[in-house]
Amino acid sequence: MIAVTGPRQSGKTTFCRQLRPTYQYLNMELPENQQYAREDPHQFLQRYQGGVILDEVQNTPELFSYLQYYTDQRNLPGEYILSGSQHFLLLEKITQSLAGRISIFNLLPFSVEELKGSLWERQTWEEYLWTGFYPRIYEREIAPPDFYADYLQTYIERDVRQLLNVSNLVLFRSFIAACAGRVGQLLNLTQLSADIGIDVKTVKSWLSILEASFIVYRLPPWFRNFNKRIVKTPKLYFYDTGLAAYLLGIRSDTDLETHFARGALFENFILNEVLKNHLNAGERPQIFFWQDSNGHEIDLLLDKVVRQSIVEIKAGKTIQPDFFKNLRLFQKLNPTTSDSWLVYGGDQMQLRTDATVLTWRDLGQLTGV
Numbered sequence: 001m002i003a004v005t006g007p008r009q010s011g012k013t014t015f016c017r018q019l020r021p022t023y024q025y026l027n028m029e030l031p032e033n034q035q036y037a038r039e040d041p042h043q044f045l046q047r048y049q050g051g052v053i054l055d056e057v058q059n060t061p062e063l064f065s066y067l068q069y070y071t072d073q074r075n076l077p078g079e080y081i082l083s084g085s086q087h088f089l090l091l092e093k094i095t096q097s098l099a100g101r102i103s104i105f106n107l108l109p110f111s112v113e114e115l116k117g118s119l120w121e122r123q124t125w126e127e128y129l130w131t132g133f134y135p136r137i138y139e140r141e142i143a144p145p146d147f148y149a150d151y152l153q154t155y156i157e158r159d160v161r162q163l164l165n166v167s168n169l170v171l172f173r174s175f176i177a178a179c180a181g182r183v184g185q186l187l188n189l190t191q192l193s194a195d196i197g198i199d200v201k202t203v204k205s206w207l208s209i210l211e212a213s214f215i216v217y218r219l220p221p222w223f224r225n226f227n228k229r230i231v232k233t234p235k236l237y238f239y240d241t242g243l244a245a246y247l248l249g250i251r252s253d254t255d256l257e258t259h260f261a262r263g264a265l266f267e268n269f270i271l272n273e274v275l276k277n278h279l280n281a282g283e284r285p286q287i288f289f290w291q292d293s294n295g296h297e298i299d300l301l302l303d304k305v306v307r308q309s310i311v312e313i314k315a316g317k318t319i320q321p322d323f324f325k326n327l328r329l330f331q332k333l334n335p336t337t338s339d340s341w342l343v344y345g346g347d348q349m350q351l352r353t354d355a356t357v358l359t360w361r362d363l364g365q366l367t368g369v
Contacts, residue, residue, distance in 0.1 A: 001071055001098065004083040006107035007214035007239060008159070009151065011135045012083045015107055016053045020081060023051040028059045041066040051079060058084040064098060071101050085159075085213065108214070109133035109240055111276035113364055125345055125360045126253035129269050132242015148246035152176070155213070164209050171196065175206050179216055179236060180247035184264030186233045186291075187218060214239050219271065222288035222301045222308075224334065229293035237268045244268065266315035267299055270343050270360065274300065274311075277367040285367075290330065298330050307338035311366065312355070317346040324354040341366055 004012050017025060026033050026048065037044045037060045045066055057063065067080060082102075110133040115121050120138040122128045130144060131137060137147050156169050166172045175196050182192070189207075193200045210216045218234035238244040248261055256262050271287070278285040286304070291297040300311035310330055314323050319342070327340045331354075340355040343363065350357040358365060 001067070001102040002078060002081045003098075003102050003104045004081065004107050005104065005214075006085065007109065007134075008085045008155065009134050009136055010085075010107050010109045010214070012085070012107050013055055014135070016055070016081050016083050020051060020053065020078075023053050023081065024048055025053045025055065027055045029056045034060050037063050045070045049074070049079065050076070053081045053083070055083050056085065057082045068098055068101065071098070105282070106279050108272070108276050108279060110135060110138070111280065112273055112361065113277060114280070116361075124253065125266065125269065126256045129241045129265055130245045130250050130253050130256060132240045132245070134240065134242065137242070144242055145246060145251055148243055151243065152246075155215070159213050160209060163212065164205065166206070171198065172206060175203075176210065176215070177247045179207075179210065180238065180244045181261070182236050183238060183244055183261060184235060184267050186231065187236045188233075215243070220288055222290045222298075222303060224290075231291040231293065235289055237271055239272065241265055241269045241272065263315045266345060266360075267313045270311075270313045270363070271300060273360075273363050274302075274367055277363060281367070296326055296329050298326055304338075307336055308334065309339040309341065309366075310337055311341045311343055314342065314344045316344060319344060319346065319348075319350070319357060324352070327355050 004016055006012050017023075028034060028037070041063055044063070049070070054063075067082075071079065110120075112128060115133075115138075122131065132144060132148070134147065134151070136142060137144060152173065156173060160166050160169065160172060175192075175198070178192060178196055189200050189203050193203045196203070198206075207216070211218070216236060216238050219237055220234050221231050223230060223232065244261075245256075245265060248259070248265075250256060250259060256265070259265075275285065275287065285302060288301045288303060289297065289299055290301050290310075298310045299313040302309040302311070310327060312323060312327050314320075316323075323342055323344070327342070331337055331340060342352070342355045342357045343360060343366070344357065345360060347359050347361075348357070349359060349362060356365075
């Protein structure tokens with residue numbers, strides 16, 4: 001059995017149907033399908049077998065224990081493909097009922113690698129960043145501000161109401177915008193609570209909803225004490241920079257030229273591309289950042305158990321000498337580091353003594369894709 005999870009509108013349905021075009025397809029958001037599955041799950045799974053896609057299957061959690069029974073009985077690998085946009089509901093039920101019987105894949109919106117050579121390829125990272133990567137934007141040629149306005153309304157009205165009883169949706173919208181203003185920053189729950197006017201318990205609850213529905217994620221710090229105090233607070237990032245840019249009032253790629261969040265959004269953009277490249281290759285990367293109490297920081301660290309790859313991320317389009325200073329420091333503190341990379345907003349690859357310099361277009365070399 002296969003489960004495909006990811007944000008709404010990331011292309012899960014299209015992916016599943018193209019992966020197995022001969023499979024029967026059922027959208028479990030339809031009331032009649034939900035009613036059938038709940039009232040007579042045995043008959044439902046006896047009727048739909050031999051290759052079935054159950055889309056938005058988290059709407060019928062009662063079905064999971066029956067899926068376990070029929071999967072064990074029939075022993076047909078890949079008979080069912082499950083998809084869902086509500087990450088924690090789906091995985092909670094999978095953990096309870098289908099552990100050891102299912103492979104889980106995360107499908108995020110398009111990556112730069114996927115768009116290369118297509119009619120939808122963009123020429124600058126600023127264009128990609130503010131446009132975002134949701135397939136519908138490209139397929140339907142929707143202006144990003146129009147898409148994200150509708151996306152937010154749909155998300156708040158449907159998913160938030162279903163996942164959590166949020167009484168003040170206007171305040172929740174302000175909370176999402178406040179998270180966008182903190183992209184790339186250490187996550188301070190107390191400060192976020194004070195700025196929005198809600199208690200810390202509510203901040204934690206609302207943040208868990210944003211994470212569960214693939215809106216934001218936390219990048220954990222890498223712990224290794226080099227006889228210094230190490231920051232142990234995660235950073236906050238968005239799964240799609242287009243949504244973050246929209247929430248920050250960015251309405252064109254030229255707005256990024258002087259925007260205060262330019263560097264943080266570029267960092268978010270690069271992290272997302274590294275994450276997508278790994279996930280699309282069927283890998284689950286161990287990604288972190290590192291920062292000490294003196295402010296020395298490595299933007300991205302890929303931990304490969306016996307060695308680490310460290311990455312400095314700079315939005316600037318001209319390579320500056322100080323771009324390499326934190327890479328050199330970390331190499332001195334941790335001599336086992338195997339690879340050092342600088343990813344920047346320019347267009348020239350270089351081999352330097354301190355690092356391999358990559359442009360934002362060439363992240364495949366970093367991830368091996």
